[in-house]
Amino acid sequence: MPAPSTDRSVILTFDDGPEHVDALESIVDTLDRERVSACFFLLGQGVDRHPDAARLLADHGHELANHGWSHARMPTLSEPEMFDELCRTQEAIHRATGVTPRRFRPPYGAGWINEKCPELIRSAARLDLRMAAWALDTYDWRDPNGIRLDRVTAFFQGSQPSACDDHLDLLMHVLHGTARDLSQLVALVRSRGFRFGGYDG
Ligand SMILES: [Zn+2]
Numbered sequence: 286m287p288a289p290s291t292d293r294s295v296i297l298t299f300d301d302g303p304e305h306v307d308a309l310e311s312i313v314d315t316l317d318r319e320r321v322s323a324c325f326f327l328l329g330q331g332v333d334r335h336p337d338a339a340r341l342l343a344d345h346g347h348e349l350a351n352h353g354w355s356h357a358r359m360p361t362l363s364e365p366e367m368f369d370e371l372c373r374t375q376e377a378i379h380r381a382t383g384v385t386p387r388r389f390r391p392p393y394g395a396g397w398i399n400e401k402c403p404e405l406i407r408s409a410a411r412l413d414l415r416m417a418a419w420a421l422d423t424y425d426w427r428d429p430n431g432i433r434l435d436r437v438t439a440f441f442q443g444s445q446p447s448a449c450d451d452h453l454d455l456l457m458h459v460l461h462g463t464a465r466d467l468s469q470l471v472a473l474v475r476s477r478g479f480r481f482g483g484y485d486g
Pocket residue numbers: 300301352356392393
């Protein structure tokens with residue numbers, strides 16, 4: 286069994302923010318303490334309601350990315366509606382932070398992970414957004430909430446994490462259970478010899 290490759294970085298990613306804002310603030314505190322930068326896939330409507338929370342992320346050096354406006358399942362929408370979801374979110378994030386996101390992760394991975402939706406890919410391309418998926422779903426969205434550390438352990442103990450890319454992105458959400466468990470996750474990843482990075486290095 287090959288040893289885990291230490292030249293591949295682990296990227297912490299958080300979907301559905303900036304709400305819940307108190308969980309977000311706790312996540313940012315933990316990332317500060319651990320000196321780790323993460324990528325946040327934000328919902329446009331949440332950014333519109335909490336521009337300060339989006340700014341907090343930018344101020345702390347995290348990547349801001351697009352997760353659509355309303356968490357719609359994109360392939361159920363018309364192409365103009367899809368484009369509108371993405372475009373309005375780009376605008377809301379830019380208005381709040383001055384940052385133009387360069388990455389889009391569709392809610393539920395719909396239109397990208399299993400079946401590719403050409404209208405969605407076209408809409409993202411028009412906005413210079415690269416599509417993003419994930420290497421491991423931590424299942425933190427399940428009931429009871431919290432990062433499934435057993436899944437993360439199994440992932441890193443597997444013969445080799447299966448992502449073919451040079452990074453391993455872990456999917457989490459802005460939830461209280463995730464905020465609670467984040468330090469443990471960081472320690473676990475470090476104990477396996479992986480470093481943390483961002484999509485661009
Ligand atoms: Zn989501």
